[in-house]
Amino acid sequence: MLKALTKKETYIRYLKSLKFSLYCMTHPLDGFWDLTHEKRGTYAAANTILIITLITRILKLRFTSFLFIQVYWEDINIFLYLASILFPLALWVVGNWGLTTLFDGKGRLGQVYMATCYGMAPYPIIQIPLMIVSNFVTIEEGQFYSVLSMISLIYCALLIVAAMGQIHDYSFGKNILFTIASLFAMLIMVFILMIFFSMVSQGVAYFVSLARELMFRI
Amino acid sequence: MKNKLLRFGLMAASALTVALAFPMTAQAGETNYTYVYDYWEDVQECPDTYTVSRTLTYKDLGLEQNFKNPESLYVSGNKLYVVDTGNNRIVVLERKSADEFTVVDEFNSIKGSDINELNSPSDIAIGDDGSIYIADRGNARIVKTDSELNYLMEFTKPVDPAIQSDMIFTPDKIVCDTAGRIYCSATGINKGLVKYEADGTFSGFVGATPVAYNITDYLWKKFASQEQRAQMESFVPTEYDNVFMDKEGFIYACAGGQKEEDLDAETVQAIRKLNMLGSDILVRNGDYPVYGDLYWSGGGGITGPSYFKDVTVFDNDIFVCLDQNRGRLFGYDDQGRLIYAFGGNGNMDGYFRKPVSIEHMDYDLFVLDQLDCAITMFIPTEFGSLIYQAMDQFDHGLYDEAQESWEKVKALNGNYSQAYIGIGRSLLRKEEYKDAMEYFELKYDDENYSRAFAQYRKEWVKHNIGWIIAVILALFLIPLGIGKVKQIKHEIDTADIFRI
Numbered sequence: 264m265l266k267a268l269t270k271k272e273t274y275i276r277y278l279k280s281l282k283f284s285l286y287c288m289t290h291p292l293d294g295f296w297d298l299t300h301e302k303r304g305t306y307a308a309a310n311t312i313l314i315i316t317l318i319t320r321i322l323k324l325r326f327t328s329f330l331f332i333q334v335y336w337e338d339i340n341i342f343l344y345l346a347s348i349l350f351p352l353a354l355w356v357v358g359n360w361g362l363t364t365l366f367d368g369k370g371r372l373g374q375v376y377m378a379t380c381y382g383m384a385p386y387p388i389i390q391i392p393l394m395i396v397s398n399f400v401t402i403e404e405g406q407f408y409s410v411l412s413m414i415s416l417i418y419c420a421l422l423i424v425a426a427m428g429q430i431h432d433y434s435f436g437k438n439i440l441f442t443i444a445s446l447f448a449m450l451i452m453v454f455i456l457m458i459f460f461s462m463v464s465q466g467v468a469y470f471v472s473l474a475r476e477l478m479f480r481i
Numbered sequence: 482m483k484n485k486l487l488r489f490g491l492m493a494a495s496a497l498t499v500a501l502a503f504p505m506t507a508q509a510g511e512t513n514y515t516y517v518y519d520y521w522e523d524v525q526e527c528p529d530t531y532t533v534s535r536t537l538t539y540k541d542l543g544l545e546q547n548f549k550n551p552e553s554l555y556v557s558g559n560k561l562y563v564v565d566t567g568n569n570r571i572v573v574l575e576r577k578s579a580d581e582f583t584v585v586d587e588f589n590s591i592k593g594s595d596i597n598e599l600n601s602p603s604d605i606a607i608g609d610d611g612s613i614y615i616a617d618r619g620n621a622r623i624v625k626t627d628s629e630l631n632y633l634m635e636f637t638k639p640v641d642p643a644i645q646s647d648m649i650f651t652p653d654k655i656v657c658d659t660a661g662r663i664y665c666s667a668t669g670i671n672k673g674l675v676k677y678e679a680d681g682t683f684s685g686f687v688g689a690t691p692v693a694y695n696i697t698d699y700l701w702k703k704f705a706s707q708e709q710r711a712q713m714e715s716f717v718p719t720e721y722d723n724v725f726m727d728k729e730g731f732i733y734a735c736a737g738g739q740k741e742e743d744l745d746a747e748t749v750q751a752i753r754k755l756n757m758l759g760s761d762i763l764v765r766n767g768d769y770p771v772y773g774d775l776y777w778s779g780g781g782g783i784t785g786p787s788y789f790k791d792v793t794v795f796d797n798d799i800f801v802c803l804d805q806n807r808g809r810l811f812g813y814d815d816q817g818r819l820i821y822a823f824g825g826n827g828n829m830d831g832y833f834r835k836p837v838s839i840e841h842m843d844y845d846l847f848v849l850d851q852l853d854c855a856i857t858m859f860i861p862t863e864f865g866s867l868i869y870q871a872m873d874q875f876d877h878g879l880y881d882e883a884q885e886s887w888e889k890v891k892a893l894n895g896n897y898s899q900a901y902i903g904i905g906r907s908l909l910r911k912e913e914y915k916d917a918m919e920y921f922e923l924k925y926d927d928e929n930y931s932r933a934f935a936q937y938r939k940e941w942v943k944h945n946i947g948w949i950i951a952v953i954l955a956l957f958l959i960p961l962g963i964g965k966v967k968q969i970k971h972e973i974d975t976a977d978i979f980r981i
Contacts, residue, residue: 329925329930330927333925335521399938401932
């Protein structure tokens with residue numbers, strides 16, 4: 264495994280797969296088919312895109328002009344802020360895979376993850392230049408900011424939906440149906456997680472109070 | 482070590498200069514708990530802008546009879562009129578010096594009318610020519626007299642189809658403009674202010690508050706039966722609580738009793754500035770609406786939004802609103818941004834039980850408390866005067882001086898947003914855009930920042946136009962050149978004559 268890191272081919276393949284995300288952006292159907300079926304994507308590239316997306320999201324807070332984003336630093340928790348991407352991502356990947364694997368989906372769990380990460384590529388590609396340009400405009404000229412920002416998110420969403428259709432080899436209608444179903448699956452998982460955590464905390468509280476009571480008596 | 486000593490020396494020196502430059506007026510211990518809201522709507526404690534100079538009761542003034550449910554104050558020149566509704570009288574005080582008030586007149590009747598005795602007068606106004614207008618509520622009239630209280634004319638119940646004929650006219654608050662026109666708010670009339678021409682004819686209603694309703698209530702009403710509908714609240718405009726005419730003849734009217742959800746949705750305004758046509762022209766450029774406190778949770782059993790009972794307007798368009806709910810005073814500048822809030826309910830000096838009226842002489846404030854039967858006089862502190870001074874200087878175009886005053890304000894309160902914005906605006910006028918931008922950015926003033934930035938960018942482009950063109954040309958020419966060189970190289974490499 265580590266030996267592969269010393270080989271030059273590994274890096275060439277990594278860079279090539281990273282560059283392939285650009286092809287996926289402009290040719291989503293063709294690109295995402297090749298991503299898994301022709302094995303042109305790598306996990307390394309997917310992780311890189313995810314990390315760049317996370318970094319962009321943090322950099323945005325600091326380096327966007329205050330005209331567009333006002334940050335109340337006292338309330339910012341960087342980990343929670345990152346979790347706002349990572350947690351839905353995890354839910355989406357698990358929810359989508361869990362459903363599609365029961366209904367003839369060709370994609371495996373890792374492939375769902377990889378395709379979703381590739382689908383997030385437009386976010387840093389649009390947001391980073393936007394962040395820089397935002398410092399050179401006035402508020403009147405700033406209309407484009409919210410529009411482009413919105414476009415980057417919609418672009419990502421469309422890419423991810425298209426990617427799911429391709430890696431699972433679904434028709435258009437089936438793809439839309441399972442996208443919506445996955446969103447519901449995410450909701451259900453959140454619900455179950457909340458119940459789980461509240462039950463665990465109550466269970467712990469029960470034993471803690473039991474122990475307190477015992478210590479008090481003895 | 483030397484460095485440390487030097488630093489200490491510097492600190493001591495700067496502390497000394499600050500102490501010398503701004504001698505604190507003695508007021509240790511007593512405070513009105515002044516605050517403002519910052520950009521994030523967090524409460525920021527603030528040095529006091531006003532301090533209680535004295536409280537005037539009937540004893541202090543040498544009156545024989547205590548006030549009884551007084552309802553209104555009015556200031557004309559250095560005279561302060563107290564409308565003592567419960568005793569059917571009006572007391573006229575004259576301000577001899579900063580702290581000294583003497584009763585110059587006290588009357589409960591006029592001369593030469595059919596009914597001479599005043600009956601629960603509710604307000605008074607003085608015309609430009611010295612004629613006196615009294616809202617004589619119990620007699621259902623507004624009476625006009627000359628300065629010697631000789632009856633001239635009266636304004637009675639308006640004849641209008643919108644007003645039921647059996648309704649008793651109860652004028653509450655009046656103002657008169659320079660032409661002798663009267664604007665009156667009356668109980669039970671919610672069409673706006675009643676406007677009379679100088680000759681006494683009723684000429685219509687002015688400035689009704691827009692009716693606020695929410696869509697769910699509206700839908701319910703659509704489906705409700707006649708009986709159910711009668712039980713529901715009807716959508717009617719609120720009546721004005723008080724009116725004030727500023728120097729330029731605009732009427733500031735406050736309608737305090739607004740519902741929380743309407744204030745929240747900003748469908749209604751607690752305070753309005755009416756022009757001649759009755760439309761609201763108050764400038765609201767603040768980060769939050771002009772409705773007093775932003776947080777309405779119950780402290781001390783008081784809930785709900787601020788209830789603006791009265792308003793007074795300084796000559797430079799700063800207006801101070803009186804909140805009857807929490808006994809607080811809210812000062813707003815001409816842009817509708819909060820500059821201070823202070824006061825509270827209680828029995829101490831500077832606190833109120835039921836404040837009903839506010840007036841001003843210059844920058845001194847007078848607040849009439851109906852239950853305490855006392856007039857509290859506030860005078861600006863060092864900090865308050867500096868704020869006013871800075872604003873006045875800015876209005877008069879003295880930008881250097883205004884900046885200096887704002888710097889002093891900032892030195893007294895480093896959390897005061899308006900000081901930073903004030904410095905920024907002065908710098909902007911002095912065309913020091915880069916510095917102005919820094920000050921605006923600190924306090925998130927995006928509009929002023931953009932204004933400064935647009936100018937800064939223009940200057941920057943002007944200075945660096947050569948470089949900009951050079952870079953753009955380079956961006957085009959270098960790849961072009963490289964392409965050309967490569968092409969020639971390629972042609973040479975593949976040319977037949979060099980092939981051996």
